[in-house]
Amino acid sequence: MVGTMSVSVRDVAKTAGVSVGTVSNVLNNPDKVAAKTVAKVHSAIDELGFVRNDAARQLRAGKSRCIGLVVLDVRNPFFTDLARGAEDAAAEHNMSVLLANSDETSNRELAMLSLFEEQRVHGVLVTPVSDNLEPFIKARERGTPIVLVDRRSHDKNFSSVSVDDVAGGYLAASHLIETGKKKLAFAGGPISIQQVTDRLKGASKCTAEHPDVTLEIIPCRSLSILSGREIGEEILRRPKPNRPDAIFAANDLVAIGIMQACLTTDEISIPQDLGLIGYDDIGFAATAIVALTSIRQPTHEMGARAVELLIQEAEQTDGKRKVTRIEFQPELVIRDSTSMVSQQH
């Protein structure tokens, strides 16, 4: 019997000739119910087309089995990979991930946070737009666990999962120097983003150790392909002696933009005239026109670990809050955009 009216456990119980408690047990603790009864209940469920009402379940449970994830930009493969890691880890705990997109604006970020709070999600993972963590502190005080992803907490107040971006910057610059480059440039911005600053810091540290190497800083409006193209075009306008011989871009999108600009002319070839290295190792890096050398972050694992931290934090019923800050080490992935040897096209 199928219909548009709502079917409840009570209806199932009546049809199966058992009590509501038994139906609930069939759904949640099947081993506590006699096999014969389980069968009866299941057939009633099928017959009536019963679908468990999650709102009622949550109401009783006090918390939902969903985890909120607020990222800066769903279009950036880095974040969708991270989301996938979170989903996989959540699935192991029988939970789901709700993906939300702050679009780098505080307003949207706050709206999503409120939505998640009202939903009584198990917790919220967030890459905050700004340094002002006040709303998250408030939310946590109200009982919603919060974990920062891809971002260390300044105030050591939040658990977080991040990557050592200073080390990543060092790695990138050091690799460029090893390939014989001397006039390095760092392309990235806005500097309000912590990741950008850290990557630059690491690169500076490395170049400081090499007296014969210089590091120019080329600011950029946003971490997008378009910004990268603008930078590339600017470099093409320069007289040759003023051009860097290698660029470390703050992320892969910027690097790809620079690459596109350079390859529209014959003036600059990669990597001979210009070594190029990106950051994040998004899937697109390997398939770029000239396969892009990049700094890989354990994206999937970051998402997964963040979920673990969140669940752990949610279990801390006592007043004490244990703050755990996980920091991964980045990894250099060498491809054609810096390596003369493996040029195979």
Place this chain on the structure above:
Amino acid sequence: MVGTMSVSVRDVAKTAGVSVGTVSNVLNNPDKVAAKTVAKVHSAIDELGFVRNDAARQLRAGKSRCIGLVVLDVRNPFFTDLARGAEDAAAEHNMSVLLANSDETSNRELAMLSLFEEQRVHGVLVTPVSDNLEPFIKARERGTPIVLVDRRSHDKNFSSVSVDDVAGGYLAASHLIETGKKKLAFAGGPISIQQVTDRLKGASKCTAEHPDVTLEIIPCRSLSILSGREIGEEILRRPKPNRPDAIFAANDLVAIGIMQACLTTDEISIPQDLGLIGYDDIGFAATAIVALTSIRQPTHEMGARAVELLIQEAEQTDGKRKVTRIEFQPELVIRDSTSMVSQQH
């Protein structure tokens, strides 16, 4: 007073010295409450850090204010744009969109559908993985409105929002022919995807009208950049006379892959030796190495209209189901990859 224990309307009522009904009215019908009382209640809410429990609210309401959206691939900009259109339209009705990702597998699709049903979402928008719509028919019979997006329903059973892909295919082929190309090729697959078949159908129809023009079909594993590259490499391996002089790719990702393969050599230049046109006009098309001509779909509006249809369908309380099928017309966007004139690099 801030704490980790849950604050309910009852607590707010006690603190404000009013009844629970009044608190509820302040939240939902502020005009029915005296201004002074509203103020009292609001200050109690702030003092206690009250956050409305959405589960309880939904339980009473019977339905949530969320719309589920299941797409094939969140990484494809086409779908994130569509999602954005849906979000905007939903926001106007004071609703939210939950974005889920079927990854083109039926299993995940079904899991997400169940999740949404249990959540008693207002309705579900879906681009189905396969032709088997049985689970969706069942879900709708149980009371969850369903609208198909980017997909016409075969059985005329579902409301849907789609684009006339046959017309789009015709448009693409016709443009290539106008630029003087004679040996066309269509690159796309798998053919189980309705969009692919329709686009090819439109292109065939057009070439059939031109006796001096041929159309080759180059199948492809998936609609990804990687598949496109493989096709490009295959073409490069052919002796020149066997190469097409223009390719219509089933989507932009494939077109970009082909472009990448061609630009690693000097053998083929775009558009002189090979005209190239994609489909979807994703943001990346305009910023590709050679700006890509494409067929634009009103992505944002499709998402928005789908939400409107869904809400309309949800309001149909009577038994009659009105099926509305909206079909948009695609639009040609000419860029450098087919146009000799505007080559400006």
Place this chain on the structure above:
DNA sequence: CTGAATTTATGAATCGTTTCAATGACTTAC
């Protein structure tokens, strides 16, 4: 000043699930 009309406020009932103390049925041990 009274009765009617209008504006505000009340609080018990409700939504559907889960929980848990209590009951019943049925073994097993002595």
Place this chain on the structure above:
DNA sequence: GTAAGTCATTGAAACGATTCATAAATTCAG
């Protein structure tokens, strides 16, 4: 044959917001 256990099932209470019939307070007309 009885006491002590198991094992399976029961059903009322609880979760927290909303609704709505009702009551109270206020305004207004005459």
